[in-house]
Amino acid sequence: MILVMWVIALMAVLLGSFALIARTENLESRHLFDATTARYDAIAGIELALFQLRNPDSQQRWVADGRPYEFPYEGATVHVEITNESGKIDLNVADSLTLTTLFQSIGLDLDAADALSDAIQDWRDADSQVRPHGAEAPQYAAAGLDYGPTNAPFQTVSEVQQVLGMNYEIFKRIEPAITVYSGARTPNAAYAPYEALMAIPGMTAQLAQQIIAVRQSQPPGTAGAIQGLALPGGASIMASGGSLTYSIKSKATLSNGVSITLDATVRAGGMSSSGRPYTVLRWRDGEAS
Structure with missing residues (x-):
């Protein structure tokens, strides 16, 4: 009887260990699956952003001034922000x-x-x-x-x-404001993120926030000076110009809360070695959360 009891206890321990291992592997597999799904959903966000930036309809074309775009995709919610690199400070010039x-x-x-x-x-x-x-x-x-x-x-x-x-x-505090791809000595205020606007001499936090709010309220296809606003010194802020190089941040969030963020710098136009009409200059793959 004692021997039987010991065998039963041992079997219970083995079964419990097996159940724990199976549960752990299931959780790991689920996390890997969710992270992979979210990553490809975020890639879809970057691809759509590049497509919309070249939309022939100027009234529907996405604007690369940091304004948010959000859309559903395959059960996930994808949040995209695009910044034209001309709005940043080029370290080389x-x-x-x-x-x-x-x-x-x-x-x-x-x-x-x-x-x-x-x-x-x-x-x-x-x-x-x-x-x-x-x-x-x-x-x-x-x-x-x-x-x-x-x-x-x-x-x-x-x-x-x-x-x-x-x-x-x-570095982390200035990173949103700097680039090596614009070739411009000063940031283009029509696309500059807050950190880059603050590098314009005479700029105040209030004016920088106001510039961002007003320009992002402008409908797509708007050209000319942004009315009612000017840079320190009186220069107009032109809602036009820019380059074909963009920083795109795409965050995909699944229905269960798993999310992943991709941060890429992409140059549109021409044909890359992969046969795509853009070239990836920088790619940062965020961790799933």
Whole structure:
């Protein structure tokens, strides 16, 4: 009888372990399935955004000024935001004042802002001359770093994290405002995100928020100056222009709450090696939540 009881107890333990393993594997499989489904739904959001940006009907064409677009897709809800890269600050051509103002807008004092501005310019220029607050190879060596500035244009936005004086906290705060794809010295206010607008000298938080609210209330196809608003200094804000390069953030949320966000920079036009009418320049795949 004792032996039988021990065998029954052992069988109960084995069955319980098997049930736990089966449940764990089922949950893992479900999570993987949901994450994959959400990822492809988010990809659909990017594809639709690119299609709508080239819509021949200007009254239906999506506008790349950060305004939200949301639509149902295969049981999921897809939320898309598009920003024209011309609205951002190009690290390779931005002048000292724009860069310094950008860093001051996130709370850095003038000395720290000047240092980062000059260090960025020393990184990208072709010479080894140190700007007044900048850094070339000797300064990197003195800081204990085993690398120095490339003395060449930035190839990616994340490369700026290697600049002397930059840290991850500062980078995360300026990342929405910077690019390497616009080629413009100053951001185009018709498409600029809040962080980039704040880098315009004389800009206030209230005016930046007002610019975003007014321009996003403009219907698609609107051209000309945005009435009732002007940049500091009196320049008009033109609801036109822009480039063919876009940052697209697409978040897909399933009915059970699982979501995933994709963040891509895409250049439209031409034909890529994959046969698609656009080229992916940057791709960041978010984690499922």
